[in-house]
């Protein structure tokens with residue numbers, strides 16, 4: 001959703017201060033204005049105060065909060081409270097409790113653990129959301145709905161088993177088809193009815209844990225079931241306040257949900273960003289980690305601007321080692337979000353609580369409300385910086401390079417009995433390609449296998465182990481029309497159902513390469529290849545292949561596959577397909593991908609970036625170009641740019657040689 005100004009705010013839990021509300025609430029409003037905060041997310045964990053007993057509702061305090069926010073010129077992102085429920089609900093309706101994969105029922109406690117098949121929970125959520133939507137849908141403070149909190153789902157209760165079986169019936173039609181799709185003749189596992197199919201017990205050995213097809217189906221069911229529950233939550237919100245956008249806060253690469261599917265059901269995607277900065281040279285990698293996640297989250301929202309719903313204005317408290325980020329880090333991570341497409345900077349949380357597991361989590365205000373603190377000053381700095389680049393808000397990205405990250409591939413690899421059985425490093429591999437593209441000066445869109453390829457000049461798809469229906473054909477058509485395709489080892493091994501191919505694998509015509517064998521190594525083993533006059537080491541995974549039309553650009557140098565192709569090139573119609581058959585370091589990927597892309601006319605945002613500096617771009621509706629230069633080094637860097645760029649964040653500073661302070665982001669405009 002296009003904003004005319006950046007949202008700047010935090011999660012706010014005024015109900016935790018109910019007994020001190022006469023002093024704390026007015027102080028919060030004053031502090032919010034002092035900090036340049038313009039939005040607060042409320043109601044996220046408020047169920048016990050909204051419905052203290054079954055069917056007994058009390059909205060008086062939230063009325064007061066919403067009116068208070070409006071009176072003070074603040075917007076409200078109002079949450080539905082399903083992320084955590086009051087104890088009375090579990091006591092009265094035990095069906096709301098989940099059952100784990102060893103069929104052990106949960107007892108009441110913690111959060112994010114309701115059964116989404118429970119008719120009681122579904123009814124209570126619908127009743128609550130209906131009341132919230134009817135009461136606040138037209139409230140002048142209401143800016144957006146925040147559905148639940150950090151959704152997850154994995155319940156093995158009898159109702160969820162039934163729902164799984166119904167989902168299987170829908171997907172497979174007949175039990176015979178399911179048996180064939182899961183290769184169930186293996187070990188005599190052919191089912192004679194859907195009612196025999198249990199959820200897998202992975203990672204325990206209690207029941208089915210080994211079948212990759214069965215496990216994949218469960219992950220797909222859980223993801224779909226949760227997406228349906230999200231729609232159930234949205235129904236009253238969209239009915240009574242169709243003009244108010246709906247979001248849910250995501251958790252980047254969380255494995256339990258296909259966020260592309262969930263994102264398509266939202267008006268705006270938002271996510272919770274918690275990089276664990278170390279205040280040393282590791283921050284370059286942590287910055288790249290964060291860039292990847294921002295780009296992924298933007299991708300799940302169809303490349304539209306997203307919201308950074310949470311970040312920390314200090315140290316988090318839930319890591320093993322909770323390192324304090326040094327001065328300036330809050331500004332860096334805030335502008336970094338904007339650089340990659342966020343229209344907001346929001347924190348967890350506004351005022352820290354006195355107790356609970358988050359009592360020592362970083363916050364804008366400590367429990368006593370002091371403002372002469374570093375965190376408060378840094379939040380004020382962010383407010384000023386956002387104001388200085390306000391015109392960037394609502395602008396979009398327009399990157400020529402797409403990188404494929406697909407939850408179905410991830411799930412298939414999680415259960416794949418090959419290579420590195422328990423850690424195939426799919427996420428790390430895609431992330432390494434992302435970092436390489438950034439080092440080579442490119443901005444990157446992240447897409448899944450169902451996304452439209454037509455906006456791109458190049459599609460980079462590492463480890464697409466599982467091919468979803470139609471992807472190979474669309475990728476081939478993309479190359480034929482002049483696109484550049486790049487694939488790696490462990491690509492196109494199985495079809496949508498996780499079955500190997502009995503005919504020529506669909507990627508063979510595209511790559512011009514037949515995959516023969518896969519080799520996985522431990523730490524003691526290495527190989528290498530020569531490329532652009534350098535020797536590049538290979539580690540962990542190497543694939544042996546036979547050329548079927550492609551040419552070898554580089555070959556393995558050692559061991560029994562010396563001379564076999566490792567980097568290949570295949571002309572396809574007006575385009576090209578490259579493959580890299582082995583795992584290499586990010587530096588090698590930078591050389592390979594940067595070289596191939598530039599050679600084929602795909603230009604980076606900036607050529608010759610200093611080490612540790614990356615670039616990102618956004619484009620206004622009027623065509624204005626905004627460029628962000630991120631210096632993730634803990635020392636200053638200098639970047640040469642054409643003179644046509646001017647700095648937006650510092651008046652009067654022209655382009656040419658841009659000096660980037662240590663760990664800082666420069667915002668420039670083409671003018």
Ligand SMILES: [Zn+2]
Nearest residue numbers: 115155157160
């Ligand atoms: Zn359940």
